[in-house]
Amino acid sequence: MQTSAAPALSRIQVNRTLDRANSDVVLIVDDVPDNLAVLHDALDESGYTVLLATSGEAALQRAVQAQPDIVLLDAMMPGMDGFEVARRLKASAPTAHIPIVFMTGLTDTEYLVAAMDCGVVDYVTKPIKPREVLARMAVHLQGAREKRQARNALDAFGYASITVRIGDGQLMWQTPLARDLLLRYYGTDAPSTPIPVVDWLRRQASKQEPLVEPPRLSIEQGNRRLTFRLHQKVGESDGGGDWLIIMQEVCNDSVIEALALGLGLTPKEAQVLYWVAQGKTNRDIGDIVGSSPMTVKKHLERVFVKLGVETRTAAAGMAMRRMQQLHPQNA
Numbered sequence: 001m002q003t004s005a006a007p008a009l010s011r012i013q014v015n016r017t018l019d020r021a022n023s024d025v026v027l028i029v030d031d032v033p034d035n036l037a038v039l040h041d042a043l044d045e046s047g048y049t050v051l052l053a054t055s056g057e058a059a060l061q062r063a064v065q066a067q068p069d070i071v072l073l074d075a076m077m078p079g080m081d082g083f084e085v086a087r088r089l090k091a092s093a094p095t096a097h098i099p100i101v102f103m104t105g106l107t108d109t110e111y112l113v114a115a116m117d118c119g120v121v122d123y124v125t126k127p128i129k130p131r132e133v134l135a136r137m138a139v140h141l142q143g144a145r146e147k148r149q150a151r152n153a154l155d156a157f158g159y160a161s162i163t164v165r166i167g168d169g170q171l172m173w174q175t176p177l178a179r180d181l182l183l184r185y186y187g188t189d190a191p192s193t194p195i196p197v198v199d200w201l202r203r204q205a206s207k208q209e210p211l212v213e214p215p216r217l218s219i220e221q222g223n224r225r226l227t228f229r230l231h232q233k234v235g236e237s238d239g240g241g242d243w244l245i246i247m248q249e250v251c252n253d254s255v256i257e258a259l260a261l262g263l264g265l266t267p268k269e270a271q272v273l274y275w276v277a278q279g280k281t282n283r284d285i286g287d288i289v290g291s292s293p294m295t296v297k298k299h300l301e302r303v304f305v306k307l308g309v310e311t312r313t314a315a316a317g318m319a320m321r322r323m324q325q326l327h328p329q330n331a
Contacts, residue, residue, distance in 0.1 A: 024141050025049045027068035029059040029085065030103065031077045035128060039072065042130035056080025060088055063095045070141055072133065075104035075115065075123075083118050090119035093190030096172040097163065099140040103128060160247040162193075163234060166205055169198035178247055185219055185226050197228060201243060204230050220278075222288060223252040223271070255323055262322050264306055272299040276312055277319035 026048045030036050036052055043050050051066055053059040056079055063071060071089065075082040082102060089095045102115050102123035115123060122136050160178035164171055171193040174182070179189065186194040197217065204214035217228040231244040252274060260270035268289070275285040282293040282300070289296070300312070309315050 023047050023049045024069040024145075025051065025066060026070055026072060026137070027051045027053060027059065027062055027066065028072045029053045029056070029077075029082070030072075030074040031055060032074075035074070035103075035126075038128060039130065039133065042134065046134055056082070056085040059085050060095075063089055063098065064092070067094070068098060069144055070137055071098055071100045072137075073100050073102055073120075075102050075106055075111075083114060086115070086118035086120050090172075091170075091191060093171055093174055096170075096191075097144070099144055101133075101136055101140065103133075160249075161231070162245050162247065163242050164193050164198065164201055164245060165242050166198075166201060169193050169195075169201075172242055181226055181247055181249060185221055197245070200228065201230065201245065205233075205243060220288070223256065225250050225252060259319060259322055263318070265303060269299050269303050269306070272296055273303050273315060273319050276300065277316040277323070279316075 026043055028036055028039050028043075028050065029052075030039075031054050033054075036054070040050050040052065051062055051068060053062050056077055059071070059073070062068075073082045073085060082104070086100050086102075089098060089100060096119075099121045100119060102120045103126060104111070104115070104123055105126040106112075107125060112123065121140055124133055124136055160175050160181055162171055162175075162178045162182075163173040171190040174190055182188055182194065186197075188194050196219070200217040207214075214230045219226050226247060226249050229246045229248075231246045233241050234244045256267070256270045256274045259265060259274055260267050263270070263273075265273065271289055272285055275288060280288070282296040285291075285296045286293045291299075300315070303315055304310060307315055307318055309318065
């Protein structure tokens, strides 16, 4: 097992040295060397990969770089205490998903409530009993492991995913693909969740019914469309909990090409017809395809002639039927 209190390395370098396939990674944060030694020996013997930090600042740095599976955090340390460390870990998207277990000699209710308010999932009292720590860790690691496997599976199939805390709308976790998509479509980055996404989430979560999938949220950017699907509730927190949202981007180019070939239209006419079928006005279509509303109208008039129809509704109906035949998943 690996133990490290060495100077900081890049996240890629750290990940290369961690045997994540065969052991969970634990970050122990304590300013007392004897406490570190006792816990390190117990965890190492139990098969965990152990990382150490002796200050709050070092803990934050190591957590971002190594992405441990769980953090054992001393509540009372000089400088930045455990309460502040927990708050910062939970406020940062790269580390918000990591479960934190407090190690504390403070047993008054007010201190324990304050710890939970910082995002701590559990606590053990000092003097530390290694067997108790191992038992508490096992519970939280199992849940974290299941969530990680689900997220990895989604990424493997090309789905981006995010976790949003519905109470304050904070983005708690995101895959790399999700981060790129949110930046491209909304210009936002964690911990900020795009306002339209938060509004949609709150509406759907408040009226969700068993076995009924809520309506999806969609945003278009040129010939591409990003959809959001409410997947499941993944955690409890004040104000409604944390929700896992699945995102998928679809490129409409292949659908437009199919319309052109199937209906005998030019690429520009097929593009205009596609957006008519999506319910867009001539002004909207002009903004999307980079033409004036008058040019869009002329393209549409030629579409009517080629399709043998007289109205937008009839043209849109033909387009929808063709899309359902050729690309049912994108219609």
